[in-house]
Amino acid sequence: MTTTRARRPASALVLVLATSTLLVAGTAPAGAEPGCLDESPPTVIGLPSGNGCDDSTPPDTLLTPSTAPNGAGMVPTATMSFSFTAAVSDADAGPFGFECAFATPAAPSPAWEACTSPVALPAQADAPAGSYGFRVRAVDLGDRSRTPDTNPLLPPQVADTPDEDPTPASLTWGQDTKAPFVFITRSAYDEATPTQPVITTPSVPLRLDSNEPGSTFECRDGERAVACTGGRWSLADPRPGRHVFTARTVDGGGNVSEWADPVEFFVPSDLRRTRGWTKVRGDGYVDGDALRATRRGARLVLPRTAVGELRLIAASGQRLGSVRVRVGRRDWHVVDLSGPRSPLVQHVVIDRYSGMRTGRIVIESLSARPVVVDAVVARPNRFPAGHQRTGADG
Template identity: 35%
Template structure:
């Protein structure tokens, strides 16, 4: 009996020890929360098939996303009058109900109140171009099974509320359509009107500006421009091209408008022009180095001109296949004369004297119908005791 008592005591002691240690052991995992309502279908009697209780309200609708559009919307525009849009929906939980879709497509300031069934992809054709109001496409995913069952109208177990079974934050795509390429117009800003060479006018400065316009774009979304000068890209995106440091000779400027949708004018605006050669100290012949002086003047062709009062002082440079010659020089009272020729041809005399002073005057010595000539083009002082000033020569 004592032995038995001892064993019982020992067993009781063990039980006490276990009981004392239980609070020190890691806690057991809490019971899992009840699964959320995934379907609003009511429980039914397995034999009769009649509802045995109310259905739960699935409060988690599917989510919606737009995958792609063809063509892609870039900057709020498409460059066609048709679009196809791919979209999808998915349940954010373990819901296995099928998903349906409802869409809206409109170009009015306010969204319509109705939705139409749709499937992915959806396509829209014959879109109006450059409308005042952009097109809006909206799509929402719908839990098809739950949406077909309104808990509040159940004849056996009506519920007080049934939350919407569609995505209340629809996916949205907003865009305008424009499939028409723009046209580009330009204006060469110059104070000299070249009536003889209107297709390729001569300019009277080494820096000129070209103003550009297009038949597309507005103040909110203006057209942009892409420009090139003799094949080299130049800045003009805002519609004004300032061409500086122009080299002598023919120049070709092109500009293509780019409308807000990204359409590019396939027939760019073209403006050709001719830049005279600025006369510098480098053109003075060796025997006349001491006779010419460079004078800086902002209104001169390239910011300076050559000046001399020494009879016979000469500046020269080679030319090839030239018909037309124009001399750009200041005019004014008490100025002298210069002579110009190519090679060994006869000299043409130019009188720079004028009652009214001009910072830059254009003297035409040969026109575009004159015979071709090549050789050394020479400009020499032809008066004695009078100052002459020469600025630039256009030879083409």
């Protein structure tokens, strides 16, 4: 007896596959499935059996520049490089790629191009903030090459959302690679010592300028940092003694200038009241006050110091008398305070060419006529070169 097996016709196999496809189509849309990481369609015996799902969570992009722009949006370098990575909020393993676009003033709207991290840009010309821009976006390369609607027997049911980062990482900047210059102008003048004028005002007027508008300034008074601003500016309440003032400037790109050639000045030492002297006040006096004596022999004695130049700052007037001044046990020097009325006159008692002497400075009234003395300038007769940056002395 011969047994024969009936063969299922090919048309029946197609019918089975079609039926399987229709069963899949009758379920909920594949795009609604949570946690979809792969847009590959389902298959039966290697043939598509229905629409796939859509991976609607694109990758994020993380960007790191070689130099971050400062608060003004500027960098001090002509070259920039960028490193970037892809980040996902689900378990998608990729593979991921990147597309970059570099905008310049000549090409403000560049097209996306495939790129790999890191990207090093060629040197660029100096330009204002916002002149250059770099954008990069991560791409899900596996999903970008597929579409969920692959079954030709079914109508499209699943929308294919973009497979690249919809919010690319970006950075804009300008650049300034040239260091600025700084200039200091001192308005005080002293005919006797023009390179180190004596300052009798409450503040020291100066002017700070940079060759690049918008620059900021850093200043030093000796070894002490002081806050300062560009243009006309004054150093308030300077302490007595020698001052060496310098400044540097920082431009919008963060470039720092060299320290400027310093300017020097000297602030007198105010006299303190002692027996036989009374304090008087007035706007024209150094620090707003002076000392007055009305009897012969009233003395002021200052601490021991080295003196190369000595000046007495005192009031003058028709009815004022005289004082005498000496350093240590050296000769007395008489100073006549009579003359046109003025709250402040500088009397050079010992000039800078008379040599050094050391000792206490003594000021003594010579008659019963009143005298008003205010401050003294006692400093060495050495005037260091302008580039030497030291603290105040005296």
